[in-house]
Amino acid sequence: MKRKHIILNFITISLLSISGYSADLDIKAFGTISGVYNNNGNYIYRKDIFQKDGSSNDLSFETDTLIGLQTIVNINENYSFALQGIVNNNCDDKIEAKIDWGYLKYDSNENIIIKLGKIRTPYYRNSENLNIGYSNLMIRESVEVYGQVPFSSYNGVEFIYSDIISRYFYTIQAGYGAEELSVPIHSLNQKANVDVNNLYAVNLTFGTDALQLRTTYLNADITASNISIDQLFTGLRAFGFNDLANRYEFKNTNSEYLGFGLFIDYKNFIFSSEYAQRRIPSFFADTHGYYITFGYNFNRIIPFITYSKSKMDTATYEANTVSNELNALLHAQNLAQTSKLIGIKYYVNENVDLKFQYENIKPIGEFGSYYLSSLQYPQTLNVFSFAMDFIF
Amino acid sequence: MKIIVLLLIIINFLNAQIVVVTNKNSHFKEIPKDIIQYIYLAKTNNIDDIKVVPILSSDEKLHNEFCDKVLCKSPSQYNSYWIRLVFTGRKPIAKRYDFNDVVKKLNELNTIAYINKEDIKEEWKIIYEDN
Known part of the structure; x- marks a missing residue:
């Protein structure tokens, strides 16, 4: 049995067996029903690099459409x-059903929380609640930032410490673990088997209710391979191109991620911005990206605007x-683009919201953008989205 | 002029003053507004190493005013914030209590609740008053 399944199966079986006789079982449902229209038929607009189909x-x-279920079994306090x-x-x-995360949690009910299992990686502010549309302002987070790291959870342990100093709160999250996943490279009709080992992540959030700062650092040894990729680098070495193979092979590569965030929620004004960069010395090239969002809260209605940009640090x-x-593999890695977005969120009640947003997206450079296309030279996309989020 | 003054008095009367109270025998004296915010936003649950249990009211008008005046958030913002805690596995859905249950809950030491000031009882003390 694969390592990643052992902890999860243990938790699932334990949860099911305990839920058989425990009265303190809490089950909640959530979901999003969403439609997207992209006016450029030369691109397939998608949420992230994993999706194969979308709007063209x-x-x-x-x-964005999904439904989900959350179960919590409280064993004791x-x-x-x-x-x-x-x-x-x-x-x-x-259509696929999958377990997104699951863990055994210890909560001291004072300052300390410890989790063991499959845990969401705390890269960004909304990493842990990405699928809970009701809790987020936009229909989907800026792919220019949130799309940089191709895995959202890991198997391991997480330690969280929260406290208050004077009038400021802080939270420290530290995690260690590993992950195995399959990452599609749709433009080449391939999938890469990705092994993430020795992953450690540290996140510090600090601030007040109105102003928060956040920083995250993540380090891991990552390998991405499949038969085609392995043959490519074996072939390069066989012909003496060792330097080229060493430069681009994604094998046990020490990879780093660094992120910063600033969030203001003062009276009715909303501001949020996150900057993220990844350093992966391989064909999966270095990138950085950011987004800036302004919103105004008219009680149940929040209009907002966002500007986002992602850039390749190496123009692959x-x-x-x-x-x-190798050239084709490198071309497929260009994720550079800018997005301008305007949207509105309307809280219908404590269980349902409605959202609408319009995006104008400009890919940068040849074969650019997060969206699927065979175009060498980029074109603009206009994307209209609407969504209904619900929780029960 | 008299009509304006009268209107202001009526408006003031309609917007009853919110106070946060606890049992007289609780260990707290006064709690500043930002700490009240942290407690109701689940960023902390202890003050001076004493565990605090915050109670939410099922009185819609009172709750909305508390969100607006004390938490400085709209009720929908507060709800959205709490949903985020629930669906990241951090906190359960917060129960809301009617006034009779609030009275019972406040028999327990170090439990706090927001009420209309006019509803205060002898066995309680005010730890925060919205001015």
């Missing part, structure tokens, strides 16, 4: 099991190596 000059309901599963459109364009789309296969 048509109305798509696959991009300090210990609980938590499990969250979702059903959505997967990377093979099929200009790669012109001796290997056409």
Whole structure:
């Protein structure tokens, strides 16, 4: 049995067996029903790099629509099991049910929380509640920031400490673990098997109710391979291109991620901004990106605008190596783009909200953007989205 | 002029003053507004190493005013914030209590609740008053 399944299966079985006789069982449902229309038929607009299908000059309901279930079993005042599963459109364009996270939690009920299991990685402010549309302002978070790291959870342990100093609160999150996943490279019709080892993540959040600062650092040894990729780098070495192979091979590569966030929620004004950069010395090139959001809260209605940008630190789309296969692999990594977004969120009641947003997206550089296209030279996309989020 | 003054008095009367109270025998004296905010936003649950249990009211008008005046958030913002805590596995859905249950809950030491000032009882003390 694979390592990643052992902890999760243990938690699932324990949770199911305990729920059989425990009275303190809390089950909640959540979901989003959403439609997306992208006016540029040369691109398939999608939520992240995992999705295969989306909107391409048509109305798509696959991009953001999902339903989920959360179960929490409180064993006693300090210990609980938590499990969250979702059903959505997967990377093979099929409806799939999967466990998103699940862990055993110890809560001291004072300052300390310890989790053991499959845990959401705390890269960004909304990493842990990405699927809970009702709790977020936009229909989907800025892919220019949130799309930089291709895994959202890990198997391991997390330690959280929170306290107040004078009038300021702070939270320190520290995690250690590993993860195995399959990451699609749709433009090449391939999937890469990704092994994330020795992953440690540290997050510090500090501030007041009105102003918060956040910083995250993550380090891991990552390998991404499949038969085609392995053959490519073996071939390069066989022909003596060791430097080229060493530069781009994604094998046990020490990878870093660094993020900063500033959030203001003062009276009715809302401001949020996050900056993120990844350093992965391999074909999966270095990037950085940011977004800035302004909103105003008219009680139940919140209009907002967002500007986002992602940039490649190494312009892999200009790669012109001796290997056409390597060039194609590098071209597929260009995620550079800018987005301008205007939208509105309306709280219908304590269980339902409605959202609408319009995005104008400009890919940067050849083969650029997060969206699927065979175009070498970029074109603008205009994307209209609406959503209904619910929780019960 | 008299009509304006009268209107102001009526408006003031309609917007009853909110206070946060606890049992007279609780260990707290006064709690500043930002600490009240942290407690109701679940950023802390202890003051001076004493565990605090915050109670929410099911009185919609009172709750909305508390959100607006004390937490400086709209009720929908507060709800959205709490949903985020619930669906990240951090906190359960916060129960809301009617006044009779609030009275019972406040028999327990170090439990706090927001009420209309006019509803205060002898066995309680005010730890925060919204001016």
